[in-house]
Amino acid sequence: LIYKTILIGNSANIVAQAEELNGFIKEQLRGADISGGTIAFYSKNEIKNELMRLVPTESVKLVRVARYQPDNILAALQTVEQAEKTHLYLFPSGAAGSELAVRWAYRKKGSSLVQVKQIEYSETQFIAKKTVYANHALGGFRLSQKPYCISLAKGAVSRYAISTRKELIVTEHDLTDLQTDRYIKYSEWIPTEPAPDLEDAAFIIIGGRGMHNKDNTRNLEKMADAMGADFGVSRPVALSAWAPMHRMIGVSGAMIQPEVCITAGVSGAAAFYAGIEKSKTIIAINMDARAPIMKAADVAVTDDYQAVMAVLTRIVQN
Numbered sequence: 001l002i003y004k005t006i007l008i009g010n011s012a013n014i015v016a017q018a019e020e021l022n023g024f025i026k027e028q029l030r031g032a033d034i035s036g037g038t039i040a041f042y043s044k045n046e047i048k049n050e051l052m053r054l055v056p057t058e059s060v061k062l063v064r065v066a067r068y069q070p071d072n073i074l075a076a077l078q079t080v081e082q083a084e085k086t087h088l089y090l091f092p093s094g095a096a097g098s099e100l101a102v103r104w105a106y107r108k109k110g111s112s113l114v115q116v117k118q119i120e121y122s123e124t125q126f127i128a129k130k131t132v133y134a135n136h137a138l139g140g141f142r143l144s145q146k147p148y149c150i151s152l153a154k155g156a157v158s159r160y161a162i163s164t165r166k167e168l169i170v171t172e173h174d175l176t177d178l179q180t181d182r183y184i185k186y187s188e189w190i191p192t193e194p195a196p197d198l199e200d201a202a203f204i205i206i207g208g209r210g211m212h213n214k215d216n217t218r219n220l221e222k223m224a225d226a227m228g229a230d231f232g233v234s235r236p237v238a239l240s241a242w243a244p245m246h247r248m249i250g251v252s253g254a255m256i257q258p259e260v261c262i263t264a265g266v267s268g269a270a271a272f273y274a275g276i277e278k279s280k281t282i283i284a285i286n287m288d289a290r291a292p293i294m295k296a297a298d299v300a301v302t303d304d305y306q307a308v309m310a311v312l313t314r315i316v317q318n
């Protein structure tokens, strides 16, 4: 098996990328019949030396591109890998690695799978495994066409620091002229709101479909903020885009175990309840006394959640 790891040196998390790929090689790619190399992309000359220190294999193609754009990277890959017999391409975890894995497989008429945790391979088949059903099961997928192009799952393996090498075989390519992204007139990275780790929340308020709209959802989030609580939502709320997906609680989202969990306008369906059942105290506010959450909760308040939350916010703030 001949593999290539891909390092995207234009990104800020290059050390994490390299150590993750190194960990994957150490844990999953052992054997006499395996050989590999790295293709490392970068734009700024200043990072070249650091990049070389982070190469997880004994040989590297250092490829300079004008700027990070998937189209530039794919065109550069095509140039440096034209005559290569690579069976497996390993892309780093994260959105950029996954996008490149899928698009590269399409160009090479190979197969791809993203967020891979483990692989199993023999002469006749290649199986890649990833978690499915909201991390509750590990699914095996047989990739049928070479080259196999996979991106790693975040935290799939332990990170391994790169040891200093006596010798690194380096081939350099300057492909700064090869710009296939000229249709892009202007681009800018806009950092997104960092996703809160709701699984660590000690006090959380969760809004359900009973909030009825996006404005009410925002208001409940503000109330949670004012009380020093984290804010989560049920699935219909996230699917209606009243709140981002990373706030979803339940088997499809975060499984939480806070000291105090307040649900507002949530019915308590099994798929939701499984996500909160480890909470120390559950307080449910629902207009319908017969909603399943009302039986399961430690404290059940039958009322309009807005009225109850308004009073609660006043009490907590005073």
Ligand SMILES: Cc1cc2nc3c(=O)[nH]c(=O)nc-3n(C[C@H](O)[C@H](O)[C@H](O)COP(=O)(O)OP(=O)(O)OC[C@H]3O[C@@H](n4cnc5c(N)ncnc54)[C@H](O)[C@@H]3O)c2cc1C
Binding pocket: 207, 208, 209, 210, 211, 233, 234, 235, 236, 237, 248, 249, 250, 251, 252, 253, 264, 265, 266, 267, 268, 269, 270, 271, 272, 275, 285, 286, 287, 288, 291, 303, 304, 305, 306
């Ligand atoms: C495979 C699968 C996975 C799923 N995973 C998840 C998951 O991870 N998380 C999840 O949440 N769901 C999940 N679901 C969906 C789940 O089955 C329910 O449909 C969902 O949890 C219902 O959300 P809800 O309680 O917000 O809405 P509803 O069931 O519609 O309940 C709304 C509640 O609000 C009450 N209400 C209305 N107005 C007010 C008011 N003014 N004040 C107080 N109460 C009010 C109503 O009485 C009602 O009980 C999954 C389903 C499937 C099939």
